[in-house]
Amino acid sequence: MAGWSLVRVALLSDCYLPRLGGIEVQVHGLAHRLVEAGHEVEVVTATAGETRMRTVETDDGVTVHRLPLPVPGAPPVNPFVTGVVRELLRSGRFDVAHAHMGVVSPFATDLVDLALAGNLPTAVTWHCVIDRSAPLFRVLGHARRWNARGAALSAVSSMAATRVAGIAGGAEVQVLGNGIDVAAWRPRSEVVRVDDDVVRVVSAMRFVRRKRPGALVDVLLAARERLDRSHPHRRLEAHLVGDGPQRRVVGATLRRHGVDWVDLPGRLTREQLRDLHGRGDVYLTTARLEAFGIAALEARTAGLAVLARTGTGVEDFVTDGRDGLLRDSDPSLAAALADLAADRERLEAIRAHNLATAPAQSWDRVVEATTAEYARARRLAGVPS
Incomplete structure (x- = not known):
């Protein structure tokens, strides 16, 4: 200046x-x-x-x-x-x-x-x-x-x-x-991604009502049901990272529905979360009142395709179809997740773009x-x- x-x-x-x-x-x-x-x-x-x-x-x-x-x-x-x-x-x-x-x-x-x-x-x-x-x-x-x-x-x-x-x-x-420290969120070379029919979804949040963790579980369940009908060989696996008063409620919901493919590991260090991202494919958030979305930016920097609601701060660093997918409702988000999980070529194209292109932040x-x-x-x- x-x-x-x-x-x-x-x-x-x-x-x-x-x-x-x-x-x-x-x-x-x-x-x-x-x-x-x-x-x-x-x-x-x-x-x-x-x-x-x-x-x-x-x-x-x-x-x-x-x-x-x-x-x-x-x-x-x-x-x-x-x-x-x-x-x-x-x-x-x-x-x-x-x-x-x-x-x-x-x-x-x-x-x-x-x-x-x-x-x-x-x-x-x-x-x-x-x-x-x-x-x-x-x-x-x-x-x-x-x-x-x-x-x-x-x-x-x-x-x-x-x-x-x-x-x-x-x-x-x-x-x-x-x-964001771009280098700190890039995947480590030691982290190996498994090449199989499982699409790994990650979300990191404070488990409070404002972040809508219950809605996130609903989106995951709806996406899994849709995927089971269209591509039964493709499976979802989800890791919901973080802690807070709603974590116990989410755990009870998962047990009630007999869901064994959603993991609640609690809080992770930055290094542990980065390595989880390194093994993942998609980052999912259902938050509607998201002023920015630093956790989503961390995931996008780590190479994950970001799925989020329109009308949030995430739109400043995720362009629909390029860095991830943006949708205006929870049902649309569930459909987008199922469709992206079924289309491995499109998913890998988004991941490749995110890994090759550092965010502007x-x-x-x-x-x-x-x-x-x-x-x-x-x-x-x-x-x-």
């Missing part, structure tokens, strides 16, 4: 590692990739570390200010540290503040107001889908006021950006996608897009580049 190639940035987020989730992992990854690119990064979060005390840590060049509520089991919020953060933002000599928003982000919401009040160029990225909460957000008016005060608004996918624009009075909302491209968004925040704030 002309005039200021290096950035000193404050990343503002309710959630951060060691909590596990999409925002936590992405903010951590962005912080470290920015540092690797030569920028200076400090994270301000309400997530506790090893203790429930306020701490300042250094993690491979990233300074992390932890400001949790000092009570057992406290959520990552703290309305009592505005004075501390105001002074931190004032004295930190930051070029830009970058807030990361979920559906409920009271800590980051307060910090955006502090940054703008201190005339600090500010970028705000939504990692969620604004859905039933849209009327409430329009009444609260945070996004609309931030836009009027010169904040640069963005979201992690085109679909999510459209929703944010709807609560921000039609503001310009850029797409600032999540990043590699971290180097995401860092470039992020620093461009910081330049936009500075322009909107009237700060010369």
Whole structure:
């Protein structure tokens, strides 16, 4: 970027590692990739570390200010540290503040107001889908006021950006996608795929209602029934990775139907999941409120054909018929899975494309897009580049 190639940035987020989730992992990854690119990064979060005390840590060049509520089991919020953060933002000599928003982000919401009040160029990225909460957000008016005060608004996918624009009075909302380490998700040469009549389906998720694990099982069962009628020699095998309150319900459903070809291995490490992808053929998700779909992107990077619902963030990195198949209903998704399982030549063509073509969301491209968004925040704030 002309005039200021290096950035000193404050990343503002309710959630951060060691909590596990999409925002936590992405903010951590962005912080470290920015540092690797030569920028200076400090994270301000309400997530506790090893203790429930306020701490300042250094993690491979990233300074992390932890400001949790000092009570057992406290959520990552703290309305009592505005004075501390105001002074931190004032004295930190930051070029830009970058807030990361979920559906409920009271800590980051307060910090955006502090940054703008201190005339600090500010970028705000939504990692969620604004859905039933849209009327409430329009009444609260945070996004609309931030836009009027010169904040640069963005979201992690085109679909999510459209929703944010709807609560921000039609503001310009850029797409600032999540990043992925392409090399880390490519299959290892040691992993051997079995050449047989089994099509191996993988899905990775938090087993919560919003991710619709029950609907995913219904799609698998419907696809298997269709495949048994049309191509009885071809079989499905599925591995549903992850944990959460709905995992027990899914397990009970599978036992009730006598299904022995769907495995629930629980949580896996990144390396274990990568190796499972390396032996797999198809990644399946039935989520409808998917702002981005990082698990689907990981699978697509590993070479799996991705099957997902239309109208989700997955559409930003999966083109129907090229990287996978996109359908507008669960029955259509089941039919697509059965048809793809029956057509080994088409399935292998999609897999070959995904293995040969890296996704556009590699971290180097995401860092470039992020620093461009910081330049936009500075322009909107009237700060010369």
